[in-house]
Amino acid sequence: MKRSWYSRMLFSYFPVFLLVVSVLIFLAFMIITELSRSETQKANYISTSYIADTVERTLSDAQFSVLDEIENNYAYNDFFDKSGAAFPDDRSYEIVQSMNRLVERISLIDSIYIYRSKDRQVLSQSGYVDLDLTHEAAYIDQISQQQVQSGWSPVRMYQPRNAKAEYPVVSLARRLPIPLGSDGYIVINISVYRLERLVDGLTNGELSFVRIKDSAGTLMYDSSQASGDDIRKLSTIQAESLDWTFESGLRAGRLFDWISVISYVWIVIGLVTISLGVLYIIYITRRNYRPIKQLMVRIQALQPHGKNEPAAAANPDELALMHTALDSLVQLTTDYERERYENLMIQRRQLFLDIMGGERLKDVQDRLTALDPFEGTREFDAFVVFAAEINTADELKVLSRQEQNLLKFALTHVISDLMAEKQLQAWSEWVSGQRLAVLIGLRRQPSEDSPQQLLELAKGCHSWILDNLRLSLTFGVGHSVNRLQDIHLSYTAAAGVLSHRLSLGTEIAAVHMDRQEEPGLQSYKYFDNFTRLVREFRLSGENWRSRLEEILSSFRKDRLKDEEIYMLLEVMLQALEQELKGISETLDRQFALTGNGGLQEQIRKSKDLEEIRELLTGWLNETYHVYVSVNELKSHRVMIKEVKHYIEGNYANPDLSLNHLSERFQISGKYASYLFKEEFNMKFVDFLAELRVRKAKELLDNTQDSIQDIALQIGYANAITFGRVFKRVTGMTPGDHRKLNHP
Structure with a gap:
């Protein structure tokens, strides 16, 4: 019995079900594997933390034991208080015995010695010695230069007195007397070899490894060097009090290798399952698509082929063929509609322009009917x-x-x-x-x-x-x-x-004009007003503002075109510029700003005559004030020159000031200062100071008068004020100037 379409689809998707189940099983195992790795890493971290804490605690115990002995044994303090013959030998022997007991009691300590700064003497377990005769001079000088006491040093090479070879140690130096004395140091040397034995007792070298690096990054201990097996670093811990780094992991990655092998097996099983599922889906899909393929062959036979188009493939993709056929149909329809709409818009626009221009109007009715705008x-x-x-x-x-x-x-x-x-x-x-x-x-x-x-x-x-x-x-x-x-x-x-x-105006819509256009602009009617405005402006009269209002009112009354208004205003500004040109540089700069990007550009951007009136009034007011100021300035230049001559002749007067000049020449002090700066580009006080300093230089170079006398001669009440002004102007004091020119 033939299977129904439902049963065919059911068997088609059954492999997908198997595939999904396989993938889920595979994912579950991967999760378990990842959890195992995570737990392994966590256990390794705990073990490493224990090792770091043990090392840190052991070194801390050694440090506190030594410091406690120093604090309770007064012989150490006497060692720093007395030196030479003042310190008896029996007290030195007592200190040596104390250090020997500490070394015997604390197995990690290799040696201890104390250093006295004032005579650079070192007392070690073997007796007195001068620091410069030992190998520790460089280390002691290094720690002496440090402002803050550091912790355990990086690994360094240490060679005791009378020893032939040096070996690695880590050292701790503390200032004495405790806590922050400056008389000397006690140095505790920890044997790196004994520290390694301590760590060896805390690790299992067959399964894991441990590395210890000091604060400088130097490798102190590495249990992985003894074996060439592959290793995997899992944990890194920073011991804050020691500033050492502890790294650990698994040796040879045995646990990870077992997990990886099992993972690879499951990956292979999953890939095989997926491959079989894909092959089955391909097989069943080809069977179910046979009727559709026959239908597509018919569609392919109906597709048009151009002369330059390649022939269809022998075994085309049925769905692609259907998709291509539908896309072609949709694209052709879309292109046709777009082209038809674009042509319609172009034809409508051309018809509109013809109607507005009064051109090609013979068949306008037929075109309107066809285009239907x-x-x-x-x-x-x-x-x-x-x-x-x-x-x-x-x-x-x-x-x-x-x-x-x-x-x-x-x-x-x-x-x-x-x-x-x-x-x-x-x-x-x-x-x-x-x-x-x-x-x-x-x-x-x-x-x-x-x-x-x-x-x-x-x-x-x-x-x-x-x-x-x-x-x-x-x-x-x-x-x-x-x-x-x-x-x-x-x-x-x-x-x-x-x-x-x-x-x-543009604030509201405008209607068409109810009168005929003038045959042309009669500009001569406005030139008379322009001439009157310029003359009033030139004579510093105030009636130029009313002339401007008359001009703008006539523009509005005569309903001139915009371009005509722009042209007439430019003529007016040019006439004013020609009248005032060359009077002063300030006025010339003022008129230069009316060009591109200036007043004329702003006028062309204006919306109505009211805005133009505000622009012109503001600019003309500013220009008028400049013009008036220039005229007034010219009348006062002669007076300013007289003021200058007066200052040069009376600079020695200590009462010479702006108020004095104001009373002398009957002008305000503020205005006198303004005119002085405009004329000489210098403030009054600066001019007077430079004049007095110049006269002072002549007196310093050519006379033997004291600085106080010179100060009085040039108008200063005392030498202090004179010296301050002289240094501000010249950069040196009067005495330095005299020494420089008369060494």
């Missing part, structure tokens, strides 16, 4: 055009190209949606980088109220965009027309409004 609605009684322009290009320059396109797309749809809320059909397109045109279809003829309603509609769009998109636009509303062929006239009127942005 109003989406179904084709019958309108009238049309009107809105023109909207972004006020400043800087608002777009800060955005990337993608962000600009997204913003323009959003503006287009926002305006269309706002029109739809008013039951109006609108078609919007960007006709330039910053200008958007909106063609609105009206279903009935406009009434007398229609212009006002259109104005309110433009104001609503302006307010919504400003509040929600934080973008300021200028709106121009054209007049309504009845025919498609006349729409370009409405657009021309709306675009004309945008060129009068400054005179009309």
Whole structure:
């Protein structure tokens, strides 16, 4: 009996079940193995900690035993208090016997000696000796230079007196008298060999190893050196009081090898199980896919092949073929829809530009019907055009190209949606980088109220965009027309409004102008006002401000275009510059800043005439103050020169000051200081100090007068003040100056 599709699928997934079970068993064993390793490492850490604690405790006991003996045996203190013949031999013998008893009682101690700093004498277990005759001079000098007492030293080589060979020890030096004396040291030497025997008794060399490194990283003890077996380091412990490092692990990794062997067996079993499962799945899948393969052969036969496309493989991947066929179908459909939409947008935009420009209008109705920009609605009684322009290009320059396109797309749809809320059909397109045109279809003829309603509609769009998109636009509303062929006239009127942005204002939407454009700019009408403003400015009169107000009011009254306003203002600024040019460098710099990035650039970025008025008034006020200051400064230069001559003739007057000059020349001291700095680029006090110091140098070099007399001659009340000023100016005292020039 043939198996059903359900039974086939069941047998297809049965190997997966076996595989999952095998993997779970494998993971369980791996977890057990990892736990075993973890426990082994933990036990090794505990053992190493015990060894480190034992060594640390043993050395600490030895240290405290020696220090306790020194504290209780007063002969040690007498050794440092007395020297030479003053210290009897029996007391020295008592100290030697004490040190011998300590060495005999504490097996790790190799030797002990004490050192007396004042006569560099060493008393060891074998008697007195001068430090310079021993091998310990370098070690004693080293520890003497240390500000803080250190602990056990790194391994060092030690050679006792009368010994032929040196051997390794670790030493502990403590200052005497206890705790922080400065009379000498006691040095305890611990035999590294005895320390190794101690550690050997605490370890099992067949299973584990131990390494000990001192504070300098030198290997003190290594039980793994005796065998060439492979070793595994498991634990590292730092003994804080000794600053030694204890490392330990398993020798030859026997336990880990057994665990690894068992792990490898399970890995092999798992891989074999996975391989068998994969082979079974491949076999059963090929059987179950035979009907699907036949279906795919038919699909392959129906696939079109180009002349340059390679022939299909003899045994193609059925699922890949299905996937490719579906992808091709979806891709073709997507590409077609995208190309159709892009072509539609391009054709609509071109039609829009043709209508706004009044070009190729013979078949405009047929093109409107085919492209359907109003989406179904084709019958309108009238049309009107809105023109909207972004006020400043800087608002777009800060955005990337993608962000600009997204913003323009959003503006287009926002305006269309706002029109739809008013039951109006609108078609919007960007006709330039910053200008958007909106063609609105009206279903009935406009009434007398229609212009006002259109104005309110433009104001609503302006307010919504400003509040929600934080973008300021200028709106121009054209007049309504009845025919498609006349729409370009409405657009021309709306675009004309945008060129009068400054005179009309941008805070609200603007309507189209109700009068004909002037045949041309009659600039001569404004030159007279320019001349009067410049003359008032030149004569330091205050009426130039009213002249400026008259000029700006005439701009608004005559409803000049923006470019005309910019040009006239530049002419006015150039006339003012020519009139004041060369009077002073300050004024020249002031006018130089009106160029690129200065006042003229700020004027072109202004939104309305009110903002331009504030800019011009502020700049002209500043320039006017500079001009007035320059005139006043010129009138006082002669006076300042007289002040300078007066100072040079009366520098010896101790009462010479700004107040004195103020009373003498009838000017304020503050203003005199300002004019003095402007004229000579130096403060009054600095000028007077340098003048007096210069005269003092002449007296120091050419006379034998005392410094006090010289100080009185140049206007200082005492030599202290004179010396302080002289050193501040010259960098040396008056006496040093006289010695330098008259050694």
